Amino acid sequence: MLGDLTPTIKIYDTTLRDGTQGEGVSFSAEDKVKIALRLDEMGFHYIEGGWPGSNPKDMEFFELIKQYPLKQAVVAAFGSTCRPGVPAHQDTNLKRLVESGVKLATIFGKAWDFHVTKALNTTLEENLRMVRDSVAYLKSQGLKVFFDAEHFFDGFKANPDYALAVLQAAAGAGADAVVLCDTNGGSLPFEVQQAVSRVVRQLPGVPVGIHAHNDGELAVANTIMAVQAGATQVQGTVNGLGERCGNANLCSVIPNLAFKLGYQTIPRENLVYLTELSRFVYEVANLNPVANQPFVGESAFAHKGGIHVSALMKETGTYEHLAPELVGNQRRVLMSELSGLSNLLYKYKELHLDKNSPEGRQVLEQLKNMEHRGYQFEAAEGSLELMLRKAVNGYREPFQLESMRLILEMREQQPIYSEAVIKLRVGEELVHTAAEGNGPVNALDNALRKALETIYPRVADLRLLDYKVRVLEEKAGTEALVRVLIETGDGKKTWGTVGVSTNIIEASWQALADSMAYGLLEEQKLTVTNTKK
Template structure:
């Protein structure tokens, strides 16, 4: 079993993705998580580029890592500048790490145009920079920027840049598909050519501009690479980098290589979501292996098959990467979908097949009206319980009135007046809000908190409105999706109506009722 080193550059290359910015504290948290999972190298940043990266290197130095080695990133010396006085090289030394990652130019087009120097000077810059850091006792990983484009344009010179790094003492030579435009077949052929001429372990660094970063990375390993660079969730410049959440399980589970420890694979889904949270990015549901939809099944034929054997429609056991199987119920569902959901929720299924079909047709009709239960599993579970589990509603609406007052040069005034029955008591109250939905939410909570104190922990975390029939203008049906959380879990609920207040009420009621159900406040006992 071949060992493939995993080099994470989320903290440097990943942070260059649009909309992503990590604080120094965020970077330390991510680095510690990566170390815990057994990653081999963590690229902390470019100490010569900004104070935040230097702050990270200072902070991470106070932690004793168990598995990973932190690397500082930077370029070779500038043209005509002695390596001993080059500011970038000296900042790498001052980062206080034992591993340096240097990048240099492989493409003659870049050397002559971007650097504005000679081909010979570029070779000297590479060799002298690597040798200087090696002389300081550091391990040096050399990233050959734009290598594949450079090889296509001038293979002899591209190879000469690698040999310059080897003469300087580079411990790893990494071939970079910086523009992300290579195809797997051509990339693998180049790697095989390089492997025959460079006697240093080779690495690969792919960008995803052709949506081939993962495929190119796997092709490079098959061609002889033993060091893989990428980012968590594929974050990075332009279209991103090779996604390590896909690269690692493919290498370990499909190709039989040793990467991070096998037991750490089951934490990949958690890692993906942890990094997306710190990046303030929504998790990509359709991301392979770790996305919420990666093992979600919707079609009735599919669900019927996985009830017999999950291998019929799943390429791996989702638990291997810490994910889980999900069955969705929609207009494409069959009875198998309902059966699976009942088993998943541990509900008694003691009704006739005809009643099951009736419920399935009701669900399909609701979807036809605009309901979407895929993003509202809280509403869907309540629908099942109300149909078959003798579920008791925690409260009942008696009446509701919304007052909206708009005056010139004054903020809009919104008030909700609500009357509810809770058990054998009637509650009549009112609350204001910065809009009608907020006032409605405030009034509902105010009426119920005395009966269900756990409501105080429930917070609305997302509110989306979708117009379903744009051609109907202001009379169109709308779908309201609400996400609610209590600090431990989150759930989605849905409401549909031509009246946005009614749709919001439906989703709000379900959000509270589902939260109470999971906290023991909503009764599901049989009478």
């Protein structure tokens, strides 16, 4: 820990600009406002809203965000230096930055001589003029200015004197910070540390930032090394969104700086909302969360091996580098063929399993045998708990299937007709009903609900959220074993159930019946006190 004398590392988020350059990522102006407000609530220092000179949507964002008084964050507009041969005060893009109404402009310029002569097709001196004049013009308009030195690390390796001269041109013109960009994402941590250290020495008093891309999967490491070398501003995106392989992931950078190195970043008390922020941005971006994402991913603190869980029961630090609650995440214990009795003991404490319980070991063996046959309980904890309750807790099923018949009728140029007829035993009552559906599984779902709703009103609150089928023996063709996973929710929580069979209808019924039975556990109080069979 570095203690109270450690400087505050300013967090500069570029999700709304650089993040949108990632494949499959698109935000509306309203989406950007939602994310910006959440970042402000979290205590981020700067939010880069977009490039007002590039598209109308970004300009719309800058107009919309003016309606919201931000608590902490300063909104930045992004752009480039003036073009070769064009005076800064006549450059259209620079004028758009001023017109956006922001107080902070971040502009990029070339720091690699190769790019200056080949991409810009101009001279090294003209590039320095462009940097100086652009910064000076924006400062004359009353804006705070950050200068992003594009391709800095590649430029520093090729021609360090020129790369440093670009920074000096920006700083000399009044830039409030110079940001070193690993634009191609290929630098190594020791290279970043050496370069940043030299910049900090040669530009005393000038705040230095780091903007790393993840093409070598080192963006987070490079960012941390830059801070260790003296950088005081960190640029990145939530969840590492960005072009190609993405940007430095702030959901990893921030907790590493805060918890591992003791730096001040966003307010410490807000770090408990980091997981929520991650999932919120994924949701707005219409992207599936990355399960194994460090710190905030669903699997970040998931434990599967029996030895691991046994140790965790004694001391969580044995297999966790950080308490998940610090970042708003939670510990999860998974069940599979790799599990030991410790997993069961930890996961189902309320069932009061004893470590020497023959019932528990029986269930564990049953679990391993079922997974060998194709079942998978990591995403089907509802089915697992029902199986466990049947073995150790005197569980009574809320219904039993007496018979089921499916009717499918296909006629030329007409939709396929599907009907399910089922007969259930609910306690002493026999319920016989039928329902149509959009396919056989939907018809079966509708018939089951219809049969249960009059007896169990809670069934109306249960919603099927996801239905997945996986073929387990591809070479067996249509005779293959299939696994059906169903996710169900009641508006408060969700649970998964599983079924396996060579018949997809039977597998679907197993998962569907378990999903309803699990949803009825609480209302019907179907558990009884521990009774050993």
